[in-house]
Amino acid sequence: MKRILIRNGTIYDGLGGQPYQADLLVQDDRIVQIAPGITEQADQVIDATGKVVTPGFVDIHRHHDAKPLNDPHFGEVELAQGITTAVAGNCGISMTPRPEKDADAQAYYSFEEAVMGPIGLDGPHTYPQYLEALGKTPLPMNVSAMIGTGTVKICVKGFSDTPYTQQELDAARALIEEAMAAGAPGVSLGIMYLPECYSSTDEFAYILEPVGRYHRVITTHIRGEGDSMVQSVREVIEIARRVGCALEISHFKSCGMKNWGKDIHTAIADIEAARAQGMDVTVDFYPYEGGSTALTTMLPPVFVAGNMTRALEKLGTPEGVEEFRRTSSELYDDWDNFCITLGWDRIIISGVVRPENEKFLGMRVTDAAEKFGFEDATALAAYLMHSEGGKTAIINMSMSQDDIDTVARLPWSNIISDAIYAKTDTPHPRMFGAFPKVLREYVAERGIYTLQEAIRRMTSQPAARMELVGRGSLQKGNYADILVFDPAKFTDHATFTNPAQKATGLDWCLVNGQIAIDHDQRTGVGAGMVLTV
Helix, strand or coil, X not given: CCEEEEEEEEECCCCCCCCEEEEEEEECCEEEEEECCCCCCCCEEXXXXXXXXXECEEECCECCCCHHHHCCCCCHHHHHCCEEEEEECCCCCXXXXXXXXXXXXXXXXXXXXXXXXXXCCCCCCCHHHHHHHHHCCCCCCEEEECEEHHHHHHHHHCCCCCCCCHHHHHHHHHHHHHHHHHCCCEEEEECCCCCHXXXXXXXXXXXXXXXXXXXXXXXXXXXXXXXXXXXXXXXHHHHHHHHCXXXXXXXXXXXXXXXXXXXXHHHHHHHHHHHHCCCCEEEEECCCCEEEEEHHHHCCHHHHCCCHHHHHHHCCCHHHHHHHHHHCCCCECCECCHHHHCCHHHEEEEECCCHHHHHHCCCEHHHHHHHCCCCCHHHHHHHHHHHCCCCCEEEEECCCHXXXXXXXXXXCEEXXXXXXXXXXXXXXXXXXHHHHHHHHHHHHHCCCCCHHHHHHHHCHHHHHHCCCCCCCCXXXXXXXXXXXXXXXXXXXXXXXXXXXXXXXXXXXXXECCEEEEECCEECCCCCCCECCC
């Protein structure tokens, strides 16, 4: 049995209580004692004098689905910012279930490469197989994963814009049942994205029936975060009401300048009303004014018409570019058109796969179009989506800091990163710094939170949301996921102009009782676990 004694630290238990001075004793993967002046013998003693001792951070919204299986560097940027547990399978996007035909699977993986990064065809096909593959992999941190309804729909019926048949509804429900039985903490929806944008409230309520029966949660990227944000929030509340399950609204925000300062308050009132009626509804947010996604989210569904491959081909023709220009110049009742509500001047190219397109990285679409001689921003966007097979990643500067602060102050909001894993040197800075950014800006600089409240929203509260038992708080018997740091020194460095900068100032990070970070240096231990419920 290995023992680690952390002495003389200030304990922030993750539950929001007042900090206190105490020692903490770890034996194997568990916390066995928290008290002043522990005299037990230990194999290693960590002097935490002048430092805080907190639970490891729990990020319930990252898109690292494939990374534990195909990237030896997975864990570096996560552990550096104190993340010891992360949940994948968000926004309706998950590794599995995989379409059976290789051609269909390749089409899906290509479509999602701007979010999950490159994925080969030799991986798992089903959710239980995915868990099995994770279990055979040395993990630097704890990993949990939902199943996404977008992936389920593509597996069942491709990118079709037609309604589910009864047979397809039953097939989709069965896939969700399989994941629930295997221990998935929840199911994610990505209603804004293709092909889920074609699905109805009734269809979602039907296929999600197992979630209510298993008493799990649905997390959802709502149908629209701009002009239709309020009705989109009402839609997912209705879905959760019908399913009889808990609801987490992902990266809750109001996009589009004319909506700032208004719609967020209307949506909050709707959520408060649902909570007053006994519904379990919560939200999460990331601490940045810009979001990150795939450039293909700018394609109107009427342009795609249920066939993404054909849509990308059309963008390589003058006629297709003109159709894209026309359809992206219209407003739609059931789809937020960021081409209009944000404008191409607020869209930054953040990830490309072809070397000849690297010259566009870090540039606003309008500036890049002008500099490199394209007719307009639409023509450049069409070129990128066609030449890259839809794999281009973008950052959209879509939010108001006042709105973000409003969400941050809600007692039921969780902090996330929403990191996407496109292969790029210019990712969204939230990949590298979301959690220490909260400590630096929202606690120390602007006083939005006390330190204990910020830590609660990054530890026990998100862990409870996903039913990750024994995680997120420093209590006897819990797993020893522990951070030790000086709050004045632990900070982020990633910015929109220089994003690929790891956080620094983390003295120690323990994952299941083993030291994963020692003074900003990764030790290389693979002590992470696959977490199910």
